[in-house]
Amino acid sequence: MNHQSYKNILICGGCGFMGSNFVRFLHNKYPSYKIFNLDLLTYAGNPENLDDLAGSERYEFIRGDIGDKLLVENLFAKHGFEIVINFAAESHVDRSIVNAFQFIKTNIQGAYILLEAVRQHKIPRFVYISTDEIYGDIPKGIKTSEEYPLNPSNPYAASKASADLIVQSYIRTHKLPAVILRSSNNYGPYQYPEKLNSLVITNVLDGKKIPIHGSGVHVRSWIHVQDFCAALDMVMHRAADGKIYNISGEEKTNLEIINLIAEALDKDPAQYVEFVNDRPGADLRYSPDHSRIAKDLGWERRYHYTETLANLVDWYIKNRGWWIKIKQKSDFLDHYDKQRRGIYDL
């Protein structure tokens, strides 16, 4: 099957952070593609993320649940998608610690419903967006290739690992033409302000404290969402069926991120940092190895954290209205207050 171009694309979860960045990327880069976006609009889904595409004949939003079998069935029968890309998920580790139910439902059962529909409708390509968190805590000096054992530490990571394995089982058992892209932590515009970068920037802009888990030495591999989009572009068009690819970013501790952001905003980080209890089961380090995608598809990171930070901060300054509304509505951010007092609501 030639995956070089598509007419009808289904993106699931396209109103979230990464999905909306990718829908815009595709829409702008490929003028002949029609993009359907199936999104439930959970607390993390925001149609305003794609306001600039409103009115485009090449973009259609459908509100719905990937776990709704009948809806998925009808959509697949109606539109004859040539590719399905699944971003839809519950994505916040802290929330999965407090209550994992929706993570199991959407991230595992929802992904399964999509997979079955892809199989039955013989869709030529399915892309599953996975994460480096499925490898679990990685000691210093080790990098995780795609063959590294999966050892997830928290319910979010376990739900993603489960779906990743189910996709692999469909590739092997049903010869399903799927590919898996395992990304490290993304940063960029439109990120829900409970995730580290957007939380830190918006709290500093708001004069609020920044809750730092444990001693703040946890290492994440930070990748700009535009680099993620470039990788997914390559994977959806050029990856061989059944391939799994890691992509990675720059390793930085949470404290380093906070210091860099405070510096970019000309503030003293010490004024904002507030150490809170660590996450139960917290992973100290992720470090995926992206040499396979570099070799097969020629992907390399283009953006550097410190070089893009001024632009990123500027985006959150200019789009204050976007995040203020979200923060006012959020029922979860006060969760950190509980956590600070040692109550994790387990």
Ligand SMILES: NC(=O)c1ccc[n+]([C@@H]2O[C@H](COP(=O)([O-])OP(=O)(O)OC[C@H]3O[C@@H](n4cnc5c(N)ncnc54)[C@H](O)[C@@H]3O)[C@@H](O)[C@H]2O)c1
């Ligand atoms: N953010 C990261 O750093 C990162 C890194 C690696 C992998 N991932 C994965 O990438 C994907 C996107 O992450 P994100 O940070 O953009 O997430 P997000 O929380 O910002 O967005 C998730 C989107 O999925 C939608 N959604 C949730 N449940 C749904 C359901 N049942 N049916 C349809 N839509 C539903 C939400 O409304 C939202 O628009 C997730 O699968 C996540 O596991 C994220």
